Amino acid sequence: MTDYDKRKRKCYCCGMASERWELMSSNSFGSRDLDQRPPGMFRSTVDAWLQECPYCGYVAPSIDKGDANARSFVETPEFRAASLDPLAEPASRRFLVRAAQDAFYGDRRSAFLNTLRAAWVADDSGRASDATALRLRAAGHLGEGPLTSLDTRLLLLDVLRRAASWHAAAALIAELMAEELEHPFADIVAYHRRRIEVRDSGRHTIAEALARESEPDRGEADPELVKAIARHLKIVRKPGGSS
C-alpha cells in the first residue's frame, strides 16, 4: 500500500512555503533490478523522491532541509541550466538538477545515481532513446579515472549494458573478473557477460541473475553419469575385498 499526504514546507533556500503531496509509505516486495531500481509499489513512486521549490527551483528530498552548498548552488549557471531544461519532464528534471548539484561539488557517485534515476523516469514514460542517453550521461559522471567501489562498478556495468555500450561493458567485465569476486558479485558479473554476448540490453533483476547462476539441481542427475560412478566404485572396491 502506498500512501501520500499533502504537506506544506518552507524552502531551505528562499524561505517561501509551498504545498505538495508527499510519499508517506510504500512497499517493495520482490527483487531489485540489476541497477538497484526497487521493486513493488515503491518502484512507481519515483516522481515523489525529490521535491522542488516552485519559487526558487531548489531540489532536495525534503526542501526544508539543506546545507551551505545547497544555498550557493541555486545561484550558479549550472543550476539554471539544469532547472530550465525544457526537454526533461518534471520528475526527470528534478533528478538532473540534483545531479548537477552533486557534480558541481565533485560528488561523482551521487551525480551518477541521480542521473540514473532520471533514466528510470524515461523508462517508465517509454522514451527509450532518452533513457539510453541519460544512462550514458550517468556513466559520464563517473569520469575516465579508475573506480574502486565495487557497488558503483556493478551499477555501471548494468548502465553500460542497458545503453548498449558493449565495448565499455566488456572491458569492465574483464576488470571485474580479474578480481576473483565472491558470491554474489561473481554471479552478477557472469550473468551480465552472457547478456552482453547475446547483445541483450533489456531490464533484468538480481533474482534472475542469481537463479541462472545457481548450481544444477542434484535431484535430476544424469543416469549415464550415475552408472559411470557406480562402475568406478566397483573398480575401487575390488582390492579391499568384501565391503
Next chain:
Amino acid sequence: MTSFYAPNHLKHIAGLEKRFGPVSDEVATGLRSLVRVICQHEDPVEAIPFLERCLALEEALHGSEATLSDLNTWIGQAGGVDFEDLEPLQLRRLAVKTEVFGETSEQVAAECQALAQRYGSNVPYRKARALLERSIAIKEKLHGADSVEVAEAVDLLAETSARLEKWKDVEADLQRSLELKEEIFGARSEQVARSLLAAAIVYANASKLQQSGTRHERIRKAVSAFDSGLNLLEERFGPDSFEVQNALEAMIRAYVECREFRRAEPLLKRLLAIREKAYGNDAPALLWILTELAKGYAEESVDEAEPMLERSFAMLRMLLDAKKPIFRPGIANLPGNGDGVLEQLVRASDRFRSNLRKRWGAAG
C-alpha cells in the same frame, strides 16, 4: 595498634596526664601531635582513635567550636581514606558547624554540598540528595530564591542525579535550573543555552534501555532542547564558533551513545563542514567525525558508507604515515568503545561488505 609512632607518644601523653590531669590542653596537644605524625607518615585511619580523644578533650575544655580546626586538618589530609571511615567525622563537622554558625549559614550550606558530593560518588544517593536540598534551602534564605547561588546549587543537584543515572530526578532538577536561569539571566542568555544543552544530553542518555514509546518521547525532548540551546549559542557566538562546535560534539556523542545515528548524522555533517573550513580537508580533527559517519553509514546505507570508509581509511593512512609521526599518539588516544580508530573502521568495513552482499542478493 599498628602505628609505629603511637607507643612512644602514648608514653609521653601518659606523663602529661599525670602532670596536668587527663582533661587538659597539654594532653590535647600531645594527642594532636600524634595525629599529625600518623597522618604525615602512616595511614590517617590509624589516627582516628587519638583524634576522637583529642576532640572530646577540646569540646570539654573549650566547647565544640574548638574542635573545628582539628576536624578540618584531619579531613583535609584524608583524601585517600575510605568513605566509611571519613563519613562519621564529616557528619560531626557538619553538626559542629550547624551549632556554631547556625543552620542558615554559608558554612553549613558548603558542608552539605561537600558531603553530598562524597555521597554522590559513594552510592547513598538519597542521603546526598537530602543534603543538597538542605544546602539549596539555606541558600534560598541567604540569597533569595532566584539567585545565582541557588542556581549553582540546583545544577550540582542535577549533576549528582545524572552521575547516578536517576533520570526522573535529573529531568526535574534541570527544569528547575532552567526556570531559575531564565529568571536570573534572561530567556536568551548563555546560561539558559547551556542548561538546555545539558537537558538535551540528559534526555538522550535517559532514552537508553527505555521501551520504544518512552524512548521516542525522550529523544523528541532531546532534539527540541538541543535545537533551542544551539539557537541561543548561535545567536550569541556565531554559527561556526567554538561554543557551537563544542555543543555539536557533546550532542553527537550522546546520540551515538544511545544508538541514534540518524539524529547524530546532520550534526556530524555540520561539524565536519565547520572543521573542514577551519582546518582543511585532511586535519586530524576530522578523523573521529569521519569514523563516526563511516560506522553509522556502514550499518544502514551502502550509498554513503563506501565513500566515507574510503576517506576515513585514506586519512588514517596519511596521519599514520612515517613522515607525520606526530599524529600517532593523538590517534591512539581517540575514544571509541575501547577500540582504536583502525579497529572501528575495520569493523565498519566488514559490516559494509556484509550489507553489500545482501544488497546484491546474497541470502542472510
